[in-house]
Amino acid sequence: MLTDLLEKMGFTLPQHDWQKPVVGVSACLLGQKVRYDGDHKHNAILVHQLGPLLRFRDTCPEVAIGLPVPRPPIQVVQVDDTLRVKGVDNPQQDVTDALEDVASRFGEPLSGFVLKARSPSCGHLSTPVHNTTGQQIGMASGAFARKLHELFPRIPLANDSDLEKPAFLQSFLLQVYCYHQWHHNDHQGQWLNAMQAQSEQLDEPLHSGLRHYLDKLGQAMH
Secondary structure, eight states, rough: OOOHHHHHHHHOSSSSSGGGGGEEEGGGGGGGOOTSSSSOOOHHIIIIGGGHHHHHHHOOOOHHHHHOSOOOEEEEEEEEEEEEEEEESSSTBHHHHHHHHHHHHHSSSSSOEEOOOOOTTTTOOOOOEEEEEOOOEEEOOHHHHHHHHHHOSSSSSGGGGGGGHHHHHHHHHHHHHHHHHHHHHHHHHHHHHHHHHHHSSSSSHHHHHHHHHHHHHTTTOO
């Protein structure tokens, strides 16, 4: 149980919504029909397992920049040394800057983000990259996700597909709660030391994953 894990690590379970860490979510994962094909990608793990423990702040970056539902598809294209998000059928359409602006306006206080895998806007290191002739040549992040990570490099990010792995789900939730407490703590150094000690009771791979994340938070203080 995720609640047992949080209590084991010394976190107080939230009794009210305002006490829950705020996590951004790609709106289609909550069942909103905002995808390019007019459908959704409702994620039961997100809604039913993480939902009671987190407060969601949803967005669809593509809708936020004024694209319709349904809409012609877009894709990530490598142009020289840069990645651009362009229309599949209309390569003159370039929405990269607009999608990045959505991330810039999103802001904190977010404690994490669950993103739609492979999306040209939201995918986190999972989105196909094409060359200018349409051939897939690699993988990267979508424009919104890339900018989000650039602006807030310490908040944990997850693709929806990652949540299907129990170990990842547990690790992500722990990192979200850790970031939430660290960010709102007036004694961050003391809190980090206490959490490092608390993490010793975790089994692998949770233990090493959390230690690595806590080290990352510690580096932000220097």
